[in-house]
Amino acid sequence: MTERPGSSAGRERASLPNRASTTVRSGGSVDGWAMARALSLAAGALGRTSPNPAVGAVIVDGSGIVVGEGATRAYGQAHAEPVALAMAGGRARDATLYVTLEPCSHHGRTPPCADAVVAAGVTRVVVSTLDPNPRVAGRGIARLREAGVSVEVGLGAGVARTLMAGFATWIATQRPHVIAKFAASLDGRIATRTGESRWISGPEARRWAHGVRDHVDAILVGAGTVRADDPALTSRTPHLGQPVAEGEEADPLLDRVVPSRPAVAATHADAARQPLRVVLDTQLTMPLTSQLASGRLPGATLVVGVDDGTADWASRRASLARGGVEVASVGPGVDGRPAVAAVLDLLGARGVTTLLVEGGATVHEAFFRAGLVDRVAAVLAPMVIGGGHPAVGTAASGPDHLSGASRLQGRSVTLLGEDVLVTGWVRRPAWLDDAARG
């Protein structure tokens, strides 16, 4: 498969992000175009590579023709560079590799990518960002330079680092990056006083929410949401890559609407892949008739409670297990419920790097109170409920003063049909802004 950026024909052209194509036609640089393509490939692999980072790679030969491209495959399988190199074959010689993370230099489950790049005869490598793992950062670059390869670092670094927020958090803490997501009315309610919440948001926002689910490793709710809504917590949006335009700094995970048609072909998509579903349920009292306990949903469900050592708990655990549900116990917090920090430790140990908390007010409050929310994605619908369930906590809980509120940094505001999506960081990892990392 070959494609000269800016040409009007070719199989590859059909799968290019529209805005990137426009930029090329208006004279954009090959570097900018090719890195935008690599970032799109990385975004398309989100949620399928953990605990490895989702990385994209594009190889362009001396006449500006794309000769290979790829994204990280499932954990234990190939990284992005070998996928792109295999496609390029001998055409990688003297070519330029665009890659969203520095090639690895260590033997893990796969051999070092930097060695493969050198062996293929690539002479120039353009890297978005160094590895967030301080023990690794810079070594892949050094290895390439030692072999005489020209290396430039920094193109597309903002998007690349945002895409790797989960990986960077997991590397630093062995816990997942936590995104609190809810759909609320303008008066901040996520359900009526009777618990009705379907549907506060409109179809575009719901499609966006399914797209986000498709790109995270796990989704978490509390037993209250299971009782009230009987959710399936599956992603019903087919796996779509998120196109990244040249020079763009938006967050391809949260800040955009999932396109209704694939804008970027998923190179290794597993349509049946589902995020892990996690339910916090102290005493395992969620209904056995719920969808999550039915054993009929694709993917896995994990219920986390606090084992009190009673025969009742063991019996409820066995009942859930019969429905294909895995049950785990962690230590209690001060309220006797599973301590959310321990839940994150448990999920981190299973390689979950990004967790979407879709809970009701009780679960959201637990994560905010523990200071464990990294990002917020709030869909605000143009309606006023006038009472009912707040998005987080209760009228009687929370800080006394606004100084105790979680103010978001790096905010974005996007229209999703009639609804407004507001995203922002509660805790922005320093790694995202650390210019020294290139």
Ligand SMILES: NC(=O)c1ccc[n+]([C@@H]2O[C@H](COP(=O)([O-])OP(=O)(O)OC[C@H]3O[C@@H](n4cnc5c(N)ncnc54)[C@H](OP(=O)(O)O)[C@@H]3O)[C@@H](O)[C@H]2O)c1
């Ligand atoms: N609009 C939206 O975006 C949205 C999203 C989700 C839910 N909702 C609505 O929210 C309402 C349900 O609210 P909710 O607050 O009951 O739901 P929730 O926060 O999902 O579940 C709360 C329950 O989770 C269990 N839990 C276990 N460990 C916990 C922990 N560490 N911290 C907090 N809770 C823990 C508790 O029950 P145990 O003590 O028995 O374990 C608790 O009562 C429903 O009306 C639903 O429709 C709306």
